[in-house]
Each structure stands twice: as structure tokens, then as C-alpha cells.
Amino acid sequence: MGRAAYFRKRLLLMAFVLFGVTVVIFSMVRILPGDPAFLILGDRATDEKAAELREQLGLNRPALEQYWMFVSGFARGDMGQSLLYRQPVGDLVLRRVPVSLALAAYAMGLAAVITLTFGILAAINKGRWPDQLIRVGFLFALTTPNFWFGILLILLLGLTLHWFPVAGFGETPAQHVWYLFLPALTLALQLSAVLIRNLRGQIILTMRSDYVRTAHAKGLSGSLVLLRHVLRNALLSTLTIFGLQFGFLVGGAIVVETVFALPGTGQLLIQSITARDYPVVQAITVISAVLVIVVNLVVDLSYSFLDPRVTYE
Amino acid sequence: MLARNMRSPIILAAVAALLIGACAPGGPQSATTQPQPSASSGPKVLKMARNAEPFSTFVPWRIDDNPALFISVNVYDTLLRTTKDGTGVEPGLATKWESTADGLSWTFTLRDGVKFSDGTPLKASDVKASLDMARGGEQSSWKDNYKAIKEITAVDDKTVKIVLSQPYAPLLSVLAMFSGGVLPADMAKATDAKDYDAGLAWKTKGTGAYFAEGWKKGDPIVLKRNPNYWKGKPAVDEVRIEYIPDDNTRVLKLQGGETDLIDFVPFSQIAALNGQPGVKAQTFTIQQTAFVILNNSKPPLNDVKVRQALNYATDKDAIIKNVYFSQAKFMNSPIPQGTYWDKNLPGYPYDLEKAKKLMSESSGKAGFKMDMQVRSGNTNFANTAVILKDAWAKIGVTVDIQTLETSVVRTNYRAGDYMSTPSAWTNDMNDPTQIVNYAMRGGASPFAYWTRYNNPDLNDKITKADLEQDAKKREAQYSEIQKIYLDAAPLVFIAYLGATAGWRNNVDGFLIDGLSYYRFEDVKINK
Numbered sequence: 001m002g003r004a005a006y007f008r009k010r011l012l013l014m015a016f017v018l019f020g021v022t023v024v025i026f027s028m029v030r031i032l033p034g035d036p037a038f039l040i041l042g043d044r045a046t047d048e049k050a051a052e053l054r055e056q057l058g059l060n061r062p063a064l065e066q067y068w069m070f071v072s073g074f075a076r077g078d079m080g081q082s083l084l085y086r087q088p089v090g091d092l093v094l095r096r097v098p099v100s101l102a103l104a105a106y107a108m109g110l111a112a113v114i115t116l117t118f119g120i121l122a123a124i125n126k127g128r129w130p131d132q133l134i135r136v137g138f139l140f141a142l143t144t145p146n147f148w149f150g151i152l153l154i155l156l157l158g159l160t161l162h163w164f165p166v167a168g169f170g171e172t173p174a175q176h177v178w179y180l181f182l183p184a185l186t187l188a189l190q191l192s193a194v195l196i197r198n199l200r201g202q203i204i205l206t207m208r209s210d211y212v213r214t215a216h217a218k219g220l221s222g223s224l225v226l227l228r229h230v231l232r233n234a235l236l237s238t239l240t241i242f243g244l245q246f247g248f249l250v251g252g253a254i255v256v257e258t259v260f261a262l263p264g265t266g267q268l269l270i271q272s273i274t275a276r277d278y279p280v281v282q283a284i285t286v287i288s289a290v291l292v293i294v295v296n297l298v299v300d301l302s303y304s305f306l307d308p309r310v311t312y313e
Numbered sequence: 314m315l316a317r318n319m320r321s322p323i324i325l326a327a328v329a330a331l332l333i334g335a336c337a338p339g340g341p342q343s344a345t346t347q348p349q350p351s352a353s354s355g356p357k358v359l360k361m362a363r364n365a366e367p368f369s370t371f372v373p374w375r376i377d378d379n380p381a382l383f384i385s386v387n388v389y390d391t392l393l394r395t396t397k398d399g400t401g402v403e404p405g406l407a408t409k410w411e412s413t414a415d416g417l418s419w420t421f422t423l424r425d426g427v428k429f430s431d432g433t434p435l436k437a438s439d440v441k442a443s444l445d446m447a448r449g450g451e452q453s454s455w456k457d458n459y460k461a462i463k464e465i466t467a468v469d470d471k472t473v474k475i476v477l478s479q480p481y482a483p484l485l486s487v488l489a490m491f492s493g494g495v496l497p498a499d500m501a502k503a504t505d506a507k508d509y510d511a512g513l514a515w516k517t518k519g520t521g522a523y524f525a526e527g528w529k530k531g532d533p534i535v536l537k538r539n540p541n542y543w544k545g546k547p548a549v550d551e552v553r554i555e556y557i558p559d560d561n562t563r564v565l566k567l568q569g570g571e572t573d574l575i576d577f578v579p580f581s582q583i584a585a586l587n588g589q590p591g592v593k594a595q596t597f598t599i600q601q602t603a604f605v606i607l608n609n610s611k612p613p614l615n616d617v618k619v620r621q622a623l624n625y626a627t628d629k630d631a632i633i634k635n636v637y638f639s640q641a642k643f644m645n646s647p648i649p650q651g652t653y654w655d656k657n658l659p660g661y662p663y664d665l666e667k668a669k670k671l672m673s674e675s676s677g678k679a680g681f682k683m684d685m686q687v688r689s690g691n692t693n694f695a696n697t698a699v700i701l702k703d704a705w706a707k708i709g710v711t712v713d714i715q716t717l718e719t720s721v722v723r724t725n726y727r728a729g730d731y732m733s734t735p736s737a738w739t740n741d742m743n744d745p746t747q748i749v750n751y752a753m754r755g756g757a758s759p760f761a762y763w764t765r766y767n768n769p770d771l772n773d774k775i776t777k778a779d780l781e782q783d784a785k786k787r788e789a790q791y792s793e794i795q796k797i798y799l800d801a802a803p804l805v806f807i808a809y810l811g812a813t814a815g816w817r818n819n820v821d822g823f824l825i826d827g828l829s830y831y832r833f834e835d836v837k838i839n840k
Contacts, residue, residue, distance in 0.1 A: 034720025038727070041454070042377050047727075047758055084368050085530060086511050096531060151561055159569050166569040167562045168555060261362075261557040263531035275368075276720055
């Protein structure tokens with residue numbers, strides 16, 4: 001199967017997955033106990049007022065009708081009204097997507113640099129102290145919850161050294177880059193912890209192969225062999241994990257956005273789940289699902305560029 | 314060989330990666346040296362970090378959340394204001410008021426020269442339009458408070474007349490509530506439309522010290538000084554309120570100098586912050602109580618002796634010390650320390666012997682099991698529950714702590730599907746009528762704060778106190794009401810709480826008043 005045919009097949013599959021996501025998220029938010037009417041009106045609201053609000057919000061219509069409104073609206077690009085904020089969900093969510101995407105991209109960029117640096121460093125020092133140090137160090141990053149890790153970074157790099165702002169998003173694009181560094185680093189260090197282990201292993205494995213020995217025998221310099229022959233092959237499996245971890249980034253961003261007070265979708269999602277703001281929760285979940293699916297597709301497609309022998313079946 | 318050649322470029326790359334951020338625009342310098350506003354250079358900006366974002370439509374009578382309310386009092390004025398200690402009223406937009414002898418007709422004279430932030434003069438018709446919306450608008454959340462009002466008329470541009478259908482003692486306190494904030498008449502009327510665009514409400518036009526030109530959720534809220542403010546020019550030109558939900562992050566931002574002022578400092582960090590240079594933190598007395606709601610309809614909690622025993626078995630000092638880090642006070646009466654609070658009531662001092670004796674005389678003498686439903690995420694409630702579980706075990710009560718989401722706890726106590734749950738109350742007005750009607754009146758929703766306690770005699774006394782015009786007699790009536798409710802012990806009374814805030818040393822005059830409002834017009838920034 002060619003690349004184009006494979007792509008079409010994946011798109012079809014994506015439609016099925018999205019259908020599943022909408023059904024699951026729609027049912028899940030409604031199965032959760034808790035009445036949005038009282039969350040909106042507050043503790044002191046009367047039952048009549050709550051009933052009135054439920055009517056107004058369409059919460060007492062049959063579930064199928066509500067589901068149809070959600071899906072058909074989404075297809076038209078209308079994500080409905082936020083129950084809590086009485087604003088179009090599109091306005092609320094879409095202006096936050098760039099923040100979360102920027103955070104994810106930033107974290108992936110940092111993770112790539114960190115992974116390449118320390119993965120190679122560990123591999124070429126296999127068994128010696130730099131290798132041990134890197135492995136133990138990143139094990140620490142991996143096992144520490146990211147809300148705690150974030151606070152540690154704030155304390156060290158923000159409060160003590162004053163290199164970075166403590167929290168917030170800044171106001172100009174230049175400030176955004178600077179404010180996003182610590183949250184992105186928090187995510188990147190955890191992401192790298194997984195990737196470094198994999199890359200290190202792959203490099204060590206690849207370095208043992210015949211063609212690498214041949215390359216050395218031809219008299220190529222060490223760095224040339226590593227970059228051109230070893231890394232290119234070793235990266236393939238690391239890249240797969242990299243793509244899969246995008247889901248982890250979207251999840252991790254929820255916590256990190258709260259700790260660093262970033263106005264992204266993760267922070268909005270937490271508020272909306274607590275407030276049972278169904279349309280907002282649905283919108284963010286579906287948008288995140290689309291993003292994860294697309295990123296995975298791009299990663300799968302990129303194999304054939306990295307390794308021309310790869311074909312799709 | 315290979316290894317050695319590779320090492321240095323890799324380390325360089327690592328260092329470079331870390332520096333990308335550090336050298337990014339702005340550079341490390343601007344992190345520490347924030348542009349400090351000074352008298353000579355540029356506007357004075359107060360930066361505040363707050364724990365929550367508003368969600369209500371930003372129209373005084375449609376506001377139903379604290380973050381919106383706190384901003385509202387800085388933007389919209391009311392006829393009267395609550396005094397700073399929260400126990401009385403003082404002039405606001407009205408400078409004078411008088412009533413007829415029967416207390417049914419009230420005349421208010423408006424202050425001279427008051428203008429909205431856009432320069433339009435305030436007229437009595439604006440006051441009438443706004444109050445009519447607050448008491449009768451489709452979208453008003455606070456209609457119940459204005460039930461006694463029959464008619465409001467603008468006699469002339471400076472005079473507002475309010476006619477009541479029956480005498481209503483809390484009227485002045487009600488008129489000092491944020492929900493009666495005054496908008497220009499046309500704007501007030503427009504807000505009641507079903508399809509009113511909530512975004513428009515943030516382009517404010519009030520007579521208060523500050524105004525907003527718009528706000529979108531996720532952005533900082535920017536308040537600008539009202540050049541026409543009747544009390545004179547506020548010292549701070551601009552207030553920028555940022556939303557920082559995490560308690561620790563907020564405190565760190567203050568310590569790092571990235572913000573001048575924060576709210577909701579965790580009780581545990583007040584002392585520590587005060588020990589550090591450059592910052593201050595304080596707990597302000599507000600009209601707030603912490604208690605445990607008991608379901609009085611579930612045996613054996615229907616037995617007053619059991620409820621009293623639980624009260625005596627509660628070590629308030631332990632809770633105040635360990636949960637509230639000594640930033641709270643013993644709760645001697647069922648109502649907060651505001652108007653008509655009876656300071657002579659004894660409350661339930663910790664007395665284990667008395668508790669055991671009461672238990673042995675009660676229907677619960679064999680001991681019993683009960684659930685305590687705790688709202689997840691509220692550490693104060695969770696810690697209180699742990700202490701209570703331990704304390705009540707000593708009188709044979711086994712507490713089953715269930716941590717549930719707030720919405721679930723609410724649904725459960727509204728349905729009567731619980732035995733106990735920790736809770737808190739904050740007065741929205743300086744008159745006790747609000748808490749008394751909500752928390753003590755039984756028989757109908759909200760069933761005496763969902764306790765299902767119902768004492769028809771007490772219900773009558775509550776109704777009477779609302780009608781009484783004589784302040785002395787009213788005080789006596791409320792003393793009696795407090796005592797009856799305290800003795801019946803539908804709740805476990807714990808503590809009076811405070812509101813906390815922290816600020817940089819150059820911030821002066823910040824104060825949270827008795828109703829937990831703060832006004833930026835009182836704040837100065839010193840260089």
C-alpha cells in the first residue's frame with residue numbers, strides 16, 4: 001500500500017475513533033454525580049431556580065437529543081454554550097488551544113534536545129559514571145509527580161536564582177517564550193526520562209551491528225559514524241515513543257498549567273470538570289483527541305521518510 | 314576514541330539548550346527588576362494574584378461568585394455602604410435618608426456631583442432602574458432580598474423614594490449589598506435581555522473608583538482609575554488581577570516580587586511569610602463561620618442530647634491550632650461576629666465528661682456509626698474531619714469519612730442523603746436576617762441549612778425580628794434566636810474564620826472588611 005492509500009485508511013479509522021470518543025465523553029460527564037445547576041447557582045439556590053436553569057440549559061431534554069445537538073453542532077463548528085460562563089464554548093476554548101499547543105511543542109523541542117544530548121552521552125559512556133548519573137538522575141525526574149517537580153523548579157530557578165519568572169504567561173510573545181520555559185522544562189524532563197532510556201539502548205544495540213564496524217573500518221571519524229549511521233537507525237524506535245508520548249504531554253499539561261498558572265486548555269478543563277460544565281469538557285476532550293490522533297498519524301507517516309524501506313500495509 | 318571526541322560538543326549542546334530559555338527575550342534581568350512604578354515615571358500599577366476567576370455575568374444583581382463580587386464593589390456603588398468593621402451602614406451614593414413613622418416609606422437624597430466613569434452625571438432614574446432590576450429582573454439572583462419593596466420612584470434627579478409593602482428592618486443593610494450596584498438606566502435595562510452578551514458587561518460604567526474596558530476569561534482583569542470618582546482620585550492608577558489557582562504558586566509569586574498582592578494565603582504560611590523580608594501577611598476578621606452540618610432527621614441525630622454531646626466532645630482549640638494555625642476563634646454563637654451577634658453566649662466549650670454524660674442519657678448511648686461527607690480539595694475540612702473522627706470515637710461515635718466531590722456532597726445534603734458534613738458560611742450583608750432565615754428557619758427549602766431542624770416557634774420569632782423597627786428590641790430578639798438555636802445544636806459549632814492576604818512591603822492600606830470585600834481606592838503603593 002502506498003503512502004496515500006495508507007493515509008486515507010487512517011483518516012477513516014480516525015472518524016471511528018472520534019465517534020467513540022464523543023460517545024464515551026458524553027456519557028461519562030453525565031454519569032458523574034453532581035448537578036451543574038447547583039454548581040452554577042451556588043449553595044443557596046432554591047430547587048425551583050435550579051429547575052428553571054436546567055430547563056433553560058436544555059439539561060432535561062432526552063440524552064439522545066442532547067448527544068445529537070453536541071455532535072451535529074460540533075460538525076458545524078458550533079461547540080455550544082458554556083453552562084457556567086454563558087459564553088460560546090468556541091470562544092473559551094479556542095483562544096486557549098494555542099497556549100497548550102505552544103507548551104506541548106516547547107516541551108517536545110526541549111525534550112528532543114535533552115534526549116539527544118543525554119541519550120548519546122549515556123550510550124557512549126556506557127557503564128561509566130556519566131551513564132550512571134544520567135540514568136539515576138532521569139529516573140528521579142520520571143518518578144517525581146510533575147506538580148512537585150514544577151514547584152522544585154520554581155523554587156530553584158525562579159525564586160532563588162531569579163533566572164525565570166515564577167508563574168504566569170506574560171503578555172508579549174517574547175514574554176510568552178520566557179514564561180513558558182519552566183513549565184515546558186517540567187514536562188520535558190519527564191518525557192526525556194522515558195526517551196533517554198530508549199535511545200541509549202538503541203544506540204548501544206546499533207553500535208554493535210556489522211555495518212557500524214564496517215564504517216569504522218573504512219576509517220570514518222567517530223562522530224560521523226555516530227551521526228550518520230548509528231543515530232539515524234537508533235532514532236526510529238525513539239521517535240515512535242515520542243509520538244505516543246504526545247498523549248502524556250496533553251495529560252501532564254493539565255497539572256503543569258495549574259501549577260504555573262498558564263491560561264491553557266488543561267487549566268480550563270479542570271475548572272470545567274469541577275463545575276460540570278459539560279459542553280466545555282466535551283469540546284476540550286474532542287479537540288485533544290483530534291490532536292493526539294493527528295500527531296500519531298504524522299509520526300507514523302514520518303517513518304517512511306526516515307527509512308525508505310518502511311512500507312505501509 | 315569515539316567517545317572522547319563526542320563529549321565536549323554534547324555538553325555544549327546541553328548547556329546551550331538550558332540557556333535558550335534563560336537568554337530569551339526579556340532576559341533574566343527583567344525577572345527580578347520589575348518595572349517599579351514611581352511617582353515621576355508612568356502610572357502606578359498594582360499587581361494582584363487571585364485564587365479564582367469570576368464566572369457570573371458581571372452585573373451586580375447577576376453576580377453569584379466571590380471573585381466577581383470583589384471586583385463589583387470597586388466598580389459599582391450602592392446607595393449605602395457597609396462600614397469597614399461590617400456591623401453598620403454609612404453613606405454611599407445617598408448622603409441622607411429618612412423614613413415615615415410607620416417605616417413604610419423611605420426617601421434617599423443622592424450625593425451631589427456624582428458621575429459615571431464615562432462622565433455622565435448620576436440621576437435618581439439610574440438608581441431606580443438598577444434597583445428595579447435587582448428586585449424584579451428576570452436574571453436577578455438576589456430578588457428574595459428585596460421582597461419587601463413595593464415600589465421605587467425617582468421623585469426628581471436627586472431623590473429616590475422606596476415604598477415597602479410591610480416594615481422591613483434590614484432594608485438599609487440590603488441596600489448596602491453589592492447586588493444593588495447602580496448602572497446607567499439604559500445599561501441596567503439592557504442586561505435583562507435573554508440574549509444579553511455577557512462580554513458587554515465587562516465594559517463597565519459605574520460610579521465606583523475603578524472601571525474595566527473589557528475582559529476575556531484567561532486574561533488578567535485590568536481595572537482603570539475612574540477619573541470622575543466622587544471620593545477623589547484613587548492613588549493607584551491601574552489594578553491588574555491575574556488568576557493563579559495554586560496556593561503555593563501564588564505565595565511564590567509574591568516572594569519573587571512578581572506580584573504586589575495575593576489573596577487566600579494558606580493559614581499555615583501566614584507566620585512564615587511574616588518572618589521574611591519584603592512581604593507581609595495578615596488574617597482579617599470577617600463574618601465567617603466553620604461548623605459541621607448534622608442531619609437532624611436521621612436517628613440518633615434527632616436527639617438533641619446526642620447533638621449536644623457531639624458539640625461538647627469537639628476540641629475546638631485543637632482544630633483552631635492544627636487546622637487553622639491559630640488564625641481562627643472559638644465560635645460562641647451560631648451567627649458570625651457582625652450586627653446583633655451575642656458575645657455573651659457560651660458556645661460549647663470542650664468538655665469530654667459532659668459529652669459522655671449526655672451520651673449516656675441519650676438514644677445514642679449504645680454508640681453509633683455515621684458518615685461524614687467531606688468535599689474533596691478542601692484541606693481545612695479534611696483535616697477537621699480527621700480530628701473529629703478521633704475526638705468523637707471517645708464518646709462511642711464511629712465516623713466514616715467519605716471524601717466526595719463538592720457537587721456530590723451538595724446533591725446529597727439537599728436530598729437529605731447524609732449524616733454529617735463540614736461546611737462554612739460567610740455573611741453577604743451586615744444584618745443577621747440572611748443567615749437566620751437560611752440556616753435556622755425550618756419547614757421549607759433550604760430546611761435550616763439542610764439540617765432538617767424545624768422549630769415552628771423559632772420560625773415565628775425569625776419572622777417577627779424582620780418586622781421589628783426598634784433596634785434595641787431587635788437586638789434582644791436576635792439574642793433569643795441565637796440562644797434557642799445554640800441550645801438545639803442542629804450543627805456542631807467550631808470556629809470564626811478570617812480572610813487572609815499577603816502583600817509586598819511597598820503596598821499600603823490594603824484591608825479586607827467585615828463582609829470580606831476589599832476596595833482598591835484605599836490602597837497606596839510606596840516607592
